[in-house]
Amino acid sequence: DIQMTQSPSSVSASVGDRVTITCRASQGISSWLAWYQQKPGKAPKLLIYYASSLQSGVPSRFSGSGSGTDFTLTISSLQPEDFATYYCQQANSFPPTFGGGTKVEIK
Amino acid sequence: QVQLQESGPGLVKPSETLSLTCTVSGGSISSYYWSWIRQPPGKGLEWIGYIYSNGNSNYNPALKSRVTISIDTSKNQFSLNLSSVTAADTAVYYCARRPSGGFFDIWGQGTMVTVSS
Numbered sequence: 001d002i003q004m005t006q007s008p009s010s011v012s013a014s015v016g017d018r019v020t021i022t023c024r025a026s027q028g029i030s031s032w033l034a035w036y037q038q039k040p041g042k043a044p045k046l047l048i049y050y051a052s053s054l055q056s057g058v059p060s061r062f063s064g065s066g067s068g069t070d071f072t073l074t075i076s077s078l079q080p081e082d083f084a085t086y087y088c089q090q091a092n093s094f095p096p097t098f099g100g101g102t103k104v105e106i107k
Numbered sequence: 108q109v110q111l112q113e114s115g116p117g118l119v120k121p122s123e124t125l126s127l128t129c130t131v132s133g134g135s136i137s138s139y140y141w142s143w144i145r146q147p148p149g150k151g152l153e154w155i156g157y158i159y160s161n162g163n164s165n166y167n168p169a170l171k172s173r174v175t176i177s178i179d180t181s182k183n184q185f186s187l188n189l190s191s192v193t194a195a196d197t198a199v200y201y202c203a204r205r206p207s208g209g210f211f212d213i214w215g216q217g218t219m220v221t222v223s224s
Contacts, residue, residue: 032209034210034211036211042216042217043201043203043214043215043216043217044152044201044211044214045214046210046211046212049208049210049212050208055212087151087152089152089210089211091208091209091210092209094165095154095167095168095169096154096209097154098151098152098153098154099151100151101151
């Protein structure tokens with residue numbers, strides 16, 4: 001299985017901050033990467049797919065980049081509703097696998 | 108818009124079979140892959156398996172010997188059976204739609220299943 005490693009595991013930030021989360025794959029996955037946002041007690045929500053494509057309805061302050069093994073999710077200006085846990089997921093190889101998550105907390 | 112809703116027992120005894128159903132509303136179950144994903148309390152996400160609307164299925168090798176996913180297109184439902192459960196199978200179970208790209212774009216709200224005697 002492809003291992004997905006996210007860093008940091010948690011980050012403290014303030015409203016208006018720029019936040020960057022990294023996801024590294026144990027082998028190359030081209031651009032077959034998605035990012036999800038999960039709030040407590042809720043299902044994950046798809047934010048980004050194909051590494052950099054914004055899912056319909058997702059605010060433009062979210063962006064994704066990268067290919068191969070290294071990927072980033074950037075929130076350009078953190079809003080109160082963005083405090084959540086973020087997961088990456090690879091869809092290049094079977095079985096699909098997720099990163100361990102990055103919790104974005106209020107500073 | 109398409110919505111998914113999981114249903115099934117919230118408590119299952121060890122060694123028994125966990126059975127859940129996902130009902131798809133607001134759209135057809137045809138021409139998509141439908142997945143089950145789980146999340147143990149306080150932990151990350153684990154993909155369990157998927158089924159296509161024609162009945163073709165594929166499972167996570169780590170769970171393959173215990174998993175069966177089936178589909179009933181007449182009812183717009185698909186189901187998960189996980190046999191010989193242990194406490195390690197305690198988790199929130201989600202159903203999700205997987206378009207051809209391999210990502211999961213629509214999720215159910217999730218259902219908590221506890222394995223305990």
